Every structure is written in C-alpha cells, then in structure tokens.
Amino acid sequence: xxxxxxxxxxxxxxxxxxxxxxxxxxxxxxxxxxxxxxxxxxxxxxxxxxxxxxxxxxxxxxxxxxxxxxxxxxxxxxxxxxxxxxxxxxxxxxxxxxxxxxxxxxxxxxxxxxxxxxxxxxxxxxxxxxxxxxxxxxxxxxxxxxxxxxxxxxxxxxxxxxxxxxxxxxxxxxxxxxxxxxxxxxxxxxxxxxxxxxxxxxxxxxxxxxxxxxxxxxxxxx
Amino acid sequence: xxxxxxxxxxxxxxxxxxxxxxxxxxxxxxxxxxxxxxxxxxxxxxxxxxxxxxxxxxxxxxxxxxxxxxxxxxxxxxxxxxxxxxxxxxxxxxxxxxxxxxxxxxxxxxxxxxxxxxxxxxxxxxxxxxxxxxxxxxxxxxxxxxxxxxxxxxxxxxxxxxxxxxxxxxxxxxxxxxxxxxxxxxxxxxxxxxxxxxxxxxxxxxxxxxxxxxxxxxxxxxxxxxxxxxxxxxxxxxxxxxxxxxxxxxxxxxxxxxxxxxxxxxxxxxxxxxxxxxxxxxxxxxxxxxxxxxxxxxxxxxxxxxxxxxxxxxxxxxxxxxxxxxxxxxxxxxxxxxxxxxxxxxxxxxxxxxxxxxxxxxxxxxxxxxxxxxxxxxxxxxxxxxxxxxxxxxxxxxxxxxxxxxxxxxxxxxxxxxxxxxxxxxxxxxxxxxxxxxxxxxxxxxxxxxxxxxxxxxxxxxxxxxxxxxxxxxxxxxxxxxxxxxxxxxxxxxxxxxxxxxxxxxxxxxxxxxxxxxxxxxxxxxxxxxxxxxxxxxxxxxxxxxxxxxxxxxxxxxxxxxxxxxxxxxxxxxxxxxxxxxxxxxxxxxxxxxxxxxxxxxxxxxxxxxxxxxxxxxxxxxxxxxxxxxxxxxxxxxxxxxxxxxxxxxxxxxxxxxxxxxxxxxxxxxxxxxxxxxxxxxxxxxxxxxxxxxxxxxxxxxxxxxxxxxxxxxxxxxxxx
Numbered sequence: 020x021x022x023x024x025x026x027x028x029x030x031x032x033x034x035x036x037x038x039x040x041x042x043x044x045x046x047x048x049x050x051x052x053x054x055x056x057x058x059x060x061x062x063x064x065x066x067x068x069x070x071x072x073x074x075x076x077x078x079x080x081x082x083x084x085x086x087x088x089x090x091x092x093x094x095x096x097x098x099x100x101x102x103x104x105x106x107x108x109x110x111x112x113x114x115x116x117x118x119x120x121x122x123x124x125x126x127x128x129x130x131x132x133x134x135x136x137x138x139x140x141x142x143x144x145x146x147x148x149x150x151x152x153x154x155x156x157x158x159x160x161x162x163x164x165x166x167x168x169x170x171x172x173x174x175x176x177x178x179x180x181x182x183x184x185x186x187x188x189x190x191x192x193x194x195x196x197x198x199x200x201x202x203x204x205x206x207x208x209x210x211x212x213x214x215x216x217x218x219x220x221x222x223x224x225x226x227x228x229x230x231x232x233x234x235x236x237x238x239x240x241x
Numbered sequence: 242x243x244x245x246x247x248x249x250x251x252x253x254x255x256x257x258x259x260x261x262x263x264x265x266x267x268x269x270x271x272x273x274x275x276x277x278x279x280x281x282x283x284x285x286x287x288x289x290x291x292x293x294x295x296x297x298x299x300x301x302x303x304x305x306x307x308x309x310x311x312x313x314x315x316x317x318x319x320x321x322x323x324x325x326x327x328x329x330x331x332x333x334x335x336x337x338x339x340x341x342x343x344x345x346x347x348x349x350x351x352x353x354x355x356x357x358x359x360x361x362x363x364x365x366x367x368x369x370x371x372x373x374x375x376x377x378x379x380x381x382x383x384x385x386x387x388x389x390x391x392x393x394x395x396x397x398x399x400x401x402x403x404x405x406x407x408x409x410x411x412x413x414x415x416x417x418x419x420x421x422x423x424x425x426x427x428x429x430x431x432x433x434x435x436x437x438x439x440x441x442x443x444x445x446x447x448x449x450x451x452x453x454x455x456x457x458x459x460x461x462x463x464x465x466x467x468x469x470x471x472x473x474x475x476x477x478x479x480x481x482x483x484x485x486x487x488x489x490x491x492x493x494x495x496x497x498x499x500x501x502x503x504x505x506x507x508x509x510x511x512x513x514x515x516x517x518x519x520x521x522x523x524x525x526x527x528x529x530x531x532x533x534x535x536x537x538x539x540x541x542x543x544x545x546x547x548x549x550x551x552x553x554x555x556x557x558x559x560x561x562x563x564x565x566x567x568x569x570x571x572x573x574x575x576x577x578x579x580x581x582x583x584x585x586x587x588x589x590x591x592x593x594x595x596x597x598x599x600x601x602x603x604x605x606x607x608x609x610x611x612x613x614x615x616x617x618x619x620x621x622x623x624x625x626x627x628x629x630x631x632x633x634x635x636x637x638x639x640x641x642x643x644x645x646x647x648x649x650x651x652x653x654x655x656x657x658x659x660x661x662x663x664x665x666x667x668x669x670x671x672x673x674x675x676x677x678x679x680x681x682x683x684x685x686x687x688x689x690x691x692x693x694x695x696x697x698x699x700x701x702x703x704x705x706x707x708x709x710x711x712x713x714x715x716x717x718x719x720x721x722x723x724x725x726x727x728x729x730x731x732x733x734x735x736x737x738x739x740x741x742x743x744x745x746x747x748x749x750x751x752x753x754x755x756x757x758x759x760x761x762x763x764x765x766x767x768x769x770x771x772x773x774x775x776x777x778x779x780x781x782x783x784x785x786x787x788x789x790x791x792x793x794x795x796x797x798x799x800x801x802x803x804x805x806x807x808x809x810x811x812x813x814x815x816x817x818x819x820x821x822x823x824x825x826x827x828x829x830x831x832x833x834x835x836x837x838x839x840x841x842x843x844x845x846x847x848x849x850x851x852x853x854x855x856x857x858x859x860x861x862x863x864x865x866x867x868x869x870x871x872x873x874x875x876x877x878x879x880x881x882x883x884x885x886x887x888x889x890x891x892x893x894x895x896x897x898x899x900x901x902x903x904x905x906x907x908x909x910x911x912x913x914x915x916x917x918x919x920x921x922x923x924x925x926x927x928x929x930x931x932x933x934x935x936x937x938x939x940x941x942x943x944x945x946x947x948x949x950x951x952x953x954x955x956x957x958x959x960x961x962x
Contacts, residue, residue: 028488028575031400035667053574068665070398073484129393129660160397160662216664221681221796223670 020045020238023061025091025107027052027082032068032215036104039215040065043231044239052085062238063100064091066107068160068213078121078163079109088114100238101207102145105161108199108209117200117209118176119168124161125192131160133224135187136198136212141180143205144237148229154187155226157212159198164211166193166200176200184210244275244545244600251275255282261613268607276544276593276600280608283511283549284518287772290612293738294770297751302759307727308766309430315356315507316426317766318433319728321792325682326433327689328362329425330767331370331732331788335774337478338420342387346420347395347481351553353424354399355507358490359556361434361497362426365666366680367396369406369422370693370732370786374415376649376960381410384418385657385961392422393660398483399490402669403661404678405691410649411698416776421732421769423693423788427682434497436506436516438524438559438585443503445517445528445583448496448572449489449555451538455479456512456551485554485577492575493556499571501564508555514548516557517583518591522609524559527590530583532600544593544600559585619744625702628821628835630893636829638890638939642875643952644829645868651824652956653879671801675880676863677718679793679801688793692718696867697782698822699837704746708753708785709840713900715789716761717864720849721903723800723856724791729758731768731787736780738772746783747772753840754785760842761849763789798853802860803881804906804932810885811912812870812929813919814848814902818893824867825896844901851924852903858911858918865902870929871895873904875937879950887930890940906932 022040026033026049037047048058052071057064071082082088088110095101095116103111111117124130133156140151149155168176173195176182184199191211199210214227245251252262255278265273265281273281287293303311309326310318316330334349350367357364369392374381396403401424456479496502504524506516513530521528532547542550560568560581572579586592591608593601645651658673670688671679677692694714700707712729719726731754736743758764774781793799804810820826821835852862861881865873870887878885889895907915912928919926936943 028491029398029484031398031487031665032667035665038667069400070484070487073398073482075484128390129397129662131397131662131664132655132659158664160664162397213664216667218667221670222664222667 020062020235021060022063022065023048023050023057024065024067025050025087027071029071029073030067030069035215036065036067039218039231043235045235050087052087055086055090057090057094064094066103066110068105068107071106079106079113082110083113095207103209104213105211108211111209116207117202118172119166121163122165122167123163124165129162130190133158134190136184137187139182139185141183141201143201144234145208145230146183147237148233156224157214157227158216159212161211165191166197168194183208247272247278256286257282274601276548277603279545279549280514280601283514284608285612288510289515291770292613293615293617293772295614296616297748301755301765303764305762305764308764311766314435315359317730319766320430324430326428326430327425327790328357328360328428329730329790330356331421331423331730332769333732333734333771334420335771338388339418341478342384343391344478344480346388346391348479348553349420349422350392350395351481351486352509353422357424357426358493359505359507361432362428363494364401364424364426366425366691367401367403368691368693368788371408372414372419372784373410375412376410378415382961388420389657389660395481395483397662399487400665402663402665404663404669404680405673405693407693408654411782413782417774417781419734419784421786425790434502434505436504436520436523438504438520438526441585441587443585444560444562444581446558446560447535447580447582448558449577450485450552451536451578452547452550453538453552454546457546457549479551479553481553488575488577489554492572492577496568496571499564499567501561501568503559503561505556505558508557512550518605518609520559521605527586527588527605528583529586529592532595534580534582536578536580544595617738617744618741619748620741621745622704622749625836630820633820637942638895639942639944641825641829641896642871645824645872646953647956648828649957649960651868653954654957656958656962677722679722686795688799690719690722690724690791693786693788695784695786697784698833700750700783702822703837704749704783705753706837706840708750709757710837711785711787712754712757713840713845714866715787716845716849719789719791720852721862721864723798724793726763726789726791728766729763729787729789731765731785734771734774734784736775743780750783750785757842761846798856800856800859800862804861804877804883806883806933808906808908808932809912809928810930810932811905812927813905813924815925816894817899818897819899820893820897823896823898838898838900840900848901848924851922855915855918858915859905859907861906863904865904869896869898877904878932879953883932884934884936884946885932886938890942895939
C-alpha cells in the first residue's frame with residue numbers, strides 16, 4: 020500500500036498519520052500542498068489533522084482550494100481512497116467529496132479527550148478490522164467537530180449505510196451523534212476522532228490500529 | 242520625521258531613574274536621541290536586565306555533567322544521551338494576561354515556544370502554571386476562561402502537546418494573575434544553535450512576520466508626551482498568530498538544515514533591539530541595521546517604533562552569505578518574510594539607519610554589558626510561629642477530604658486540560674491529571690517526564706524552606722513516574738523588589754532553591770524573573786515556580802500503572818503530621834498559620850533513589866504534597882476507579898504535609914520485598930491500607946468513591962465553568 024499524506028501549512032498531525040500508516044506496513048510519501056499532482060501509484064491519500072492555513076476563513080476551506088486538493092478530488096473521482104482525520108475531515112467536506120459541514124462544538128470550547136465510538140454497520144474497507152456495533156475508544160481533539168447535515172441528507176446517509184462511526188456520548192453536538200461518514204462509493208472516509216493517536220500500547224490503547232491494518236489488508240493486494 | 246526632545250518627563254516615562262539617565266550621558270558623552278532613549282530603556286528595564294535579581298541569580302547552581310548549556314541563551318540545554326538534547330525554559334506573561342487574558346496567555350506560549358525552536362529544537366511538550374485570585378472575585382472567572390482559551394488557542398494550533406501544569410486560587414492574586422508558560426523541545430546534541438554572531442560583514446536577516454506597532458512601549462509606560470509621539474496607539478499587549486509561528490518553526494528548522502545559520506535569536510521582549518544587541522554582544526561585534534528594509538505591516542513607522550515593537554513570530558539571524566539563495570527559498574516555501582536588514586560590523590557600534598538618517602549610534606558592548614545592577618536592601622522574613630495543633634478542631638476525615646476536593650484548588654482540572662491538545666505528536670504516554678506528564682522521545686525507547694511545582698503559602702511563611710519545597714516536590718513528581726530528574730527552570734514571581742520585605746522573600750527563596758537543586762542534582766538551566774506583581778501596594782504570594790524535566794531511560798524503568806483491587810497501600814517516608822500552612826488548614830478552616838513543613842534534602846534524595854531502584858516492585862506511585870496522605874490516596878484511587886481503605890483516622894496523619902513521602906501501590910509479594918529493601922536502605926516504609934471495593938474510608942469514616950469522584954470531577958466547572 021502506498022499512502023500519500025498531504026502537508027498544508029498548519030497541518031500538525033501529518034507525522035502522526037504517516038507513522039500510523041508506516042506501522043501498518045505502508046509506504047508513505049509526504050506531499051506538499053503546492054504540488055499539483057499526487058505521486059504515481061498512490062493507493063490512499065491521508066489528509067491529516069491540524070489547523071491548515073490557521074483555520075482562517077473556515078476550517079478546511081482554504082486547504083480545499085489548494086493545488087494538491089484538485090488532484091485529491093480527481094483521485095477520489097477515479098475511485099481512489101482518501102482518509103481525512105479531524106481537519107482532514109473538514110477539508111473533505113469543503114471539497115464536496117463528503118457531505119455536511121463541521122460547526123463549532125456545541126459548548127464552544129476546544130475538546131481533547133478519549134471518547135467512546137460505536138462502529139456502525141457500514142460496508143467499507145476502513146472498518147474491516149472492526150465488528151458492527153463494536154464500541155471503541157479513540158481521542159478527539161477539535162474546536163469545530165459538530166457535524167451537520169440537513170434532514171434529507173441525513174436520511175440518505177442512513178439509507179445508504181454511510182455513517183461509519185457514532186459517538187456513544189455525543190461530545191460536540193453532532194447531528195445523529197455522527198463522528199465519521201463515507202462517500203457513496205465508500206472509499207472516502209472523514210472522521211473527527213484520531214485513530215492514529217490510539218494505535219500503540221503507549222497511547223493507552225490500540226483501538227485505532229485496526230483501521231490502518233484493515234486498510235493494509237484490503238489495499239495490499241489492490 | 243523629527244523626534245521629540247528629551248525631557249525629564251520623557252525620561253521618567255521610559256522608566257529610567259535620574260541616576261540611570263546620568264549613566265547614559267556618561268556612556269555616550271551627549272544627549273541621546275529619542276530612539277536611543279527607547280533603546281536604553283528597553284535594554285535596562287527590569288524584564289530585560291534582571292537588574293534587581295542578577296546578584297542573587299548568580300548564586301544558583303547551573304552546572305552538571307548533564308548540562309550542555311545553562312542560563313544566558315534562549316533556553317537551557319541538557320543531554321539525554323544518544324546525541325539527543327532537551328531544550329527548555331519557563332517564562333511569565335503575567336501582566337499582559339491580566340490586561341488581555343486571551344492574547345496575553347497566547348503570546349506567552351508563543352514566546353516560550355520560540356525560545357525553544359530558536360535553538361534548533363522541535364517543541365515536544367508544554368506546561369503552564371497559573372495563579373488566579375479568589376474564586377469568587379469578580380475578575381477571576383473571566384481571567385480563567387481567557388487564559389485557558391489563549392493557551393489552548395495558541396498551543397493547539399501550533400501543535401505541541403500540553404502535558405502538565407498547575408492552577409491555584411488565592412485572594413493575593415486578585416490584582417495580578419500569574420501565567421507561567423513552559424516549553425521543551427528536542428534537538429540533536431551536536432546541532433544546537435546559539436545567538437553569538439561571528440564574522441564581519443555577515444548579513445543580518447529578519448525572518449517571520451511583519452513588524453507592526455503592537456507592543457511598542459511594552460516595557461515602558463505612556464505619558465501625555467508619549468501619546469503625542471505615537472500617532473496610533475495600540476494596546477501594549479501583543480497579538481499572537483500561532484499559524485505564523487508554526488510556519489516560522491518549520492521554516493527555521495528547515496533553514497538550520499541548510500547550514501545557512503551562523504547565529505539566530507528570536508525577537509521577544511524589546512524585539513529588534515534586544516535580539517540584535519544580544520547577537521552582536523555575544524559575538525564581540527557591532528551591528529548595523531537599515532530599518533527601511535524591515536518588513537512592516539503598518540505605514541509610516543518610525544525608527545523608535547520599529548526598534549521597540551514587540552510584534553510576534555519574528556526572528557533575527559546572521560547568515561552565511563553564500564547560502565542566501567537556499568535560505569531565502571525555504572522562507573518563500575513557507576510564505577514568510579526573509580529580508581536582509583543589516584550586517585555585522587567590526588566596530589563596537591549599534592548603528593541604526595532609517596531613511597537617510599542615523600537614528601541611533603551607540604556603543605554596543607556597553608549598551609548590553611553596563612545595564613544597572615542593584616544590590617537591593619532586603620529583610621529576612623521573620624520565622625513563622627509554629628502551629629499549635631491543639632487549636633485545629635477535629636472533623637470527620639472524609640468530610641475533610643470532601644472539603645479539599647470541592648475546592649477548585651484541589652478538584653480535578655479536566656475542565657482546563659481538555660481544552661488543550663494533550664496528545665498531538667502521538668507520543669504522549671501520560672496526559673495531565675495525575676502527577677507528572679510523560680512523553681516518549683520519538684522513535685526511541687526513552688521517555689521524558691515534566692512537572693511544575695510551587696506551594697506559595699509555604700514560601701510566604703518561610704521563603705527558604707518554601708523554595709526548597711518547590712524543588713523537592715518537582716523532584717518527587719518526576720521520581721513517582723520512575724524518572725531521574727535532570728534539570729530545572731525557575732520562574733520567579735514576586736512583588737516589588739524595592740520593598741525590603743519582598744526582596745527578603747526573593748533572597749530567601751533563591752537560597753532554598755539553590756540548596757535543593759544542588760542536593761538533588763537538578764541544576765537551574767534557564768529561567769525568568771517577574772517582579773512588581775503588586776496592585777495597590779498588595780503583593781502576590783511569593784511564587785517561585787519550578788519546572789523540571791526527568792529522563793526515563795527505558796520503558797521498563799517507567800512507573801505508570803494504576804492501583805488495582807487488592808493492592809497494598811504503602812507509605813514511603815516519615816510522617817510527623819505537620820499541619821502548619823497545610824491545605825486542610827487553608828481550605829477547611831481558612832487559616833494560614835504555622836511554618837512550612839521541613840524539607841530534609843538528604844531524605845528526599847534517599848527516598849527518591851529508593852523508588853527508582855525498586856521500580857520493578859511498584860505498580861503505581863504518587864508523591865504526597867498538598868492534602869497529605871488523604872488527598873494522595875484519594876487521587877490514586879479515583880484515577881484507578883477502585884476504592885481505598887486507609888487504616889488511620891488521625892487528622893494529622895491523614896492531612897499533614899510532611900515532605901519526602903510517596904504513596905505506593907503493589908501486590909502483597911511486592912510489598913514484602915519492598916519492606917525488606919526499605920529496611921536495608923534505611924527508608925521509612927509503612928503499610929497504611931489497601932485499595933479495595935468501592936468506598937473511600939479513613940478508619941471508620943467512609944463515603945462511596947462514586948460520590949466523591951463526582952464532587953472531585955464537578956467542582957471546578959461548577960465554580961468557574
């Protein structure tokens with residue numbers, strides 16, 4: 020598996036995501052936001068957490084218009100895989116690859132803590148390492164993680180089984196407790212929690228590791 | 242533009258005493274220009290010159306085989322083996338945080354991060370030590386919210402994990418809150434960057450954000466005349482941009498890889514003035530600056546304003562000229578300013594040109610080296626009357642615990658630290674909430690532990706003992722996670738040093754700190770002094786914050802577990818039941834009486850070494866400090882979600898704050914082995930109870946853990962959320 024991790028000015032989980040991919044056995048290329056093309060042979064694009072462009076204007080909005088993001092959109096439209104974590108999820112909604120938007124947390128504060136997530140019955144390679152209904156603990160760390168979609172879109176996401184994770188105890192006011200959603204073709208996942216921060220015993224838990232290992236299994240042969 | 246004439250009022254407005262002004266006249270042999278007056282005031286104010294404290298700071302132990310660089314550079318550097326170094330410092334941003342809590346605290350974090358990455362280190366951990374006024378004082382809630390959001394807003398965006406800190410509330414801080422920010426970074430030991438310039442005719446390069454009028458006069462106070470001279474008044478508190486700082490850090494570290502950097506210095510207090518003078522002075526060179534080339538974000542800025550601006554996220558570098566193109570490309574990549582603004586010169590001159598005019602022409606070495614130094618009169622703090630224990634009324638011990646954990650001073654602080662990113666970089670092993678913060682040294686088996694401690698009420702009662710105690714508590718917090726303490730940084734917050742009793746507190750605390758860091762081998766490698774923390778003549782509690790760093794050489798040496806049902810609770814160290822100046826006395830009876838507990842440094846060392854030597858027998862460990870055995874036992878049990886039974890119900894045994902003590906949890910076999918080892922080492926050890934069930938009990942007094950936990954977890958937010 021060849022993973023590309025995009026680096027925007029202000030990204031600060033780029034190394035963490037690269038490490039998680041590498042530990043799962045992937046080859047990782049760091050890709051600068053001013054680049055216009057992804058490296059050849061990339062299977063999956065990782066869009067890391069952080070504060071791309073300082074979160075100015077709107078979280079993820081400027082990054083979504085960067086040169087490399089045009090290439091990420093083309094990659095996804097061709098059926099490529101893309102994983103956006105935290106700020107990466109915000110970027111993916113801003114590009115339109117994923118529906119909805121991330122608003123300010125309901126309590127108006129930044130929240131960093133481990134939270135319980137429920138793995139939803141969502142048929143995607145990202146969840147191959149989990150059982151539907153399984154509860155896992157993954158940290159969140161965001162100021163703007165309050166997921167919003169309108170009722171019609173929510174109904175569609177439910178119908179199409181595109182909700183990947185929900186919060187067991189909603190920390191930020193997200194509609195329908197949604198913590199992560201996938202694209203219609205199930206190859207683009209956006210999630211606010213940080214699986215790369217719960218991937219080694221030293222992190223205090225390894226519930227995030229299954230995502231990277233599941234991806235590796237699925238994409239190693241792809 | 243014509244500069245204003247030098248008048249007595251203008252001199253006074255720059256915080257310069259008449260004798261200090263006389264000295265300036267002697268040094269330059271003429272009347273200074275307005276810009277020159279500003280430069281002198283910036284170099285000679287208390288903040289930059291340490292004129293009241295230098296004499297005493299020199300007495301602190303700063304050396305050891307682990308020390309690569311002690312005080313005098315941007316931050317201290319210590320060796321952690323394998324050609325790796327940790328670079329760290331703590332610095333105050335008290336006054337700005339009281340005026341504008343969000344930006345004051347945010348730029349405090351920004352400043353300390355810059356101090357660390359200026360030396361070539363990537364920041365890997367942050368902490369903060371905060372002191373606020375009374376919980377019910379009308380300013381407190383607003384300050385707490387603003388400061389915490391400011392620290393989070395800056396550190397979270399920058400991407401450094403906040404791994405620890407402390408918070409206290411006392412009416413003595415009603416008019417002066419304290420915000421002390423700590424940062425540590427990691428560098429290769431053979432790639433540390435210093436500030437001394439070298440080579441004549443080398444380009445002086447300005448890096449980072451543009452210069453504005455923010456912070457002009459941050460060191461001096463405005464007067465009527467002053468108003469007229471500054472066209473556009475801006476708050477003296479600077480505004481931070483963590484996004485620019487993050488890019489500046491990445492660009493600086495990348496730049497250092499190119500070999501282009503001869504020397505580098507961040508622009509902190511007194512910005513361009515301090516950084517340029519420092520680089521020149523350390524290199525024995527002069528500096529010429531052409532201010533027209535300084536990137537500016539406001540129009541018509543004067544030389545005075547540019548030399549005194551404290552705009553954030555800026556650095557000054559002396560460049561290897563042949564590497565200019567490469568260096569410039571790095572900054573262009575990160576969309577940051579890169580401008581050659583001057584050069585090093587052979588003469589001892591600080592020459593400032595603007596337009597076609599010479600705005601300042603001063604002897605650089607003298608400007609830097611001849612700042613006034615005072616031996617301020619001081620009065621030793623009178624010995625405290627010991628507390629008469631008979632005057633402490635008996636209360637139910639669980640009620641005593643309840644009173645402590647419902648006070649924001651001792652309640653859980655998750656309302657604060659959940660607003661900080663504690664895990665970015667994915668190397669955090671222990672997040673805040675229980676003892677020292679611990680991170681892995683990336684891609685190695687090593688870990689680093691961080692703690693920040695001081696008990697101001699002890700320092701007030703007995704400055705020397707309180708100073709010792711701050712160091713001892715830091716030593717214990719590092720020891721409790723299995724770390725070997727390596728070095729410390731001190732942030733000395735006091736009132737007005739011109740008052741002999743305040744200066745006496747300062748002198749006493751320094752003596753205590755000095756003795757303790759020598760005995761415990763934790764030399765002071767960096768630090769900061771904040772004086773004049775007074776409002777309407779009322780000083781803060783003397784608050785010499787000690788932040789310290791410890792090394793855990795391998796994962797196996799770490800003590801990071803939590804107690805389990807059935808574990809024995811062992812108390813290491815001697816208990817006399819010292820209730821003077823205790824948390825119990827303060828919180829339950831509102832009394833600040835008695836002396837600080839005695840710190841026996843030999844016992845601290847012996848007990849600490851014992852913990853490290855026997856780490857394999859210890860499942861979980863915490864130090865005993867505020868609230869004594871009762872609070873330590875509760876915190877340990879609460880973190881693990883298991884009940885605790887402590888055999889004694891004696892208030893002094895439970896709540897006494899004797900030093901050099903730890904509470905340890907382990908199973909029976911390990912407990913037996915520890916007892917034997919302790920006997921051999923001459924370390925006092927007692928079985929004091931067991932971790933079991935779902936109750937917290939002290940003798941016959943008990944309450945459900947769940948109830949106490951709810952109080953402990955909810956009290957802070959209830960009072961201040």
